[in-house]
Amino acid sequence: MVYRIGVDIGGTKIAAGLLDDNLDFVAISSIPFMRVGGEAVSAAVAAQIRGLLAEAGIGEQALQSIGVAVPGSLDAQEAVVLDAHNLGFHGEPLRAQMQAHFPAIPVYLANDANAAALGELHKGAFVGCQTAALLTLGTGLGGGLILNGRMFNGGRGNGIEVGHTVLVDGGEPCTCGIHGCSEAYCSATALIREANRALRANPAGMLHKETGGDPARMTAKLAIDCAKAGDAAAKQVFDAYVGHLGSVVVSIIHMLDPEVIAIGGGVCRAGDFLFDPLREDVRAKCFFGSYAKICAAQLGNEAGIIGAAMLHYNKAR
Numbered sequence: 128m129v130y131r132i133g134v135d136i137g138g139t140k141i142a143a144g145l146l147d148d149n150l151d152f153v154a155i156s157s158i159p160f161m162r163v164g165g166e167a168v169s170a171a172v173a174a175q176i177r178g179l180l181a182e183a184g185i186g187e188q189a190l191q192s193i194g195v196a197v198p199g200s201l202d203a204q205e206a207v208v209l210d211a212h213n214l215g216f217h218g219e220p221l222r223a224q225m226q227a228h229f230p231a232i233p234v235y236l237a238n239d240a241n242a243a244a245l246g247e248l249h250k251g252a253f254v255g256c257q258t259a260a261l262l263t264l265g266t267g268l269g270g271g272l273i274l275n276g277r278m279f280n281g282g283r284g285n286g287i288e289v290g291h292t293v294l295v296d297g298g299e300p301c302t303c304g305i306h307g308c309s310e311a312y313c314s315a316t317a318l319i320r321e322a323n324r325a326l327r328a329n330p331a332g333m334l335h336k337e338t339g340g341d342p343a344r345m346t347a348k349l350a351i352d353c354a355k356a357g358d359a360a361a362k363q364v365f366d367a368y369v370g371h372l373g374s375v376v377v378s379i380i381h382m383l384d385p386e387v388i389a390i391g392g393g394v395c396r397a398g399d400f401l402f403d404p405l406r407e408d409v410r411a412k413c414f415f416g417s418y419a420k421i422c423a424a425q426l427g428n429e430a431g432i433i434g435a436a437m438l439h440y441n442k443a444r
């Protein structure tokens with residue numbers, strides 16, 4: 128039996144898993160993320176990995192590889208985290224820092240959205256696919272791409288940033304400093320922003336009632352629930368949201384013609400209430416007779432860990 132470690136470093140926690148040949152979790156753990164720099168984070172992750180091995184009674188020599196996913200950009204050699212804003216990593220040589228703790232085991236790094244797509248390829252919505260795209264609707268709009276059976280990192284290591292493709296020229300401001308990015312229309316944050324505009328415009332509406340008129344209490348789930356319940360203003364917000372998401376999906380279809388587009392993140396918990404009108408919107412805008420299956424991502428929060436664990440395989444092919 129060969130074992131692999133996948134680590135997903137996020138701004139609040141570090142999740143790590145020990146996976147067997149079948150990509151089943153033998154052990155999994157989570158520790159808080161501290162902004163203490165790459166050296167100290169690597170030491171904490173190394174201790175976490177040793178804890179997983181001890182828990183499973185497995186020796187280090189049985190490990191094939193260690194993969195680490197980070198929410199940020201890497202250099203072309205995939206050795207240095209150039210910029211991971213939420214981690215406070217800027218030019219952090221994370222691969223060497225991790226490798227120092229495990230000299231005999233290959234260590235790989237990846238962007239977390241790309242790793243999530245790779246996870247879906249090996250155990251989720253993309254199994255058997257050659258070309259597939261993953262969109263994650265959360266605080267931002269994340270994207271990962273499988274191209275010709277492998278994780279795609281861009282021609283120069285920056286790809287893909289679907290969240291910062293411009294959807295509306297001169298539109299809503301985005302966190303990146305540009306106006307009109309897809310993220311500014313399709314993230315959960317964007318849905319909340321629009322729901323709060325509707326809240327202010329409709330003091331007698333359900334959005335106002337459910338939040339007590341306090342925009343700070345607005346959530347994506349609350350906005351969706353009000354739309355589901357038939358509140359006109361909330362429905363209008365949700366319909367516009369679905370339309371923007373449909374445009375992003377259609378652009379991906381027209382550009383790449385993938386076999387599957389999977390959508391993950393909290394907004395997806397809306398289920399058919401999201402997917403039915405989304406598929407209808409895509410059907411109306413797409414000029415291909417047949418095109419990508421549009422479905423929910425399958426792995427949830429574990430996608431990044433599983434993908435990180437498979438980085439060795441992605442390299443070795």
Ligand SMILES: [Zn+2]
Pocket residue numbers: 290291301302303304305308310
């Ligand atoms: Zn942007």
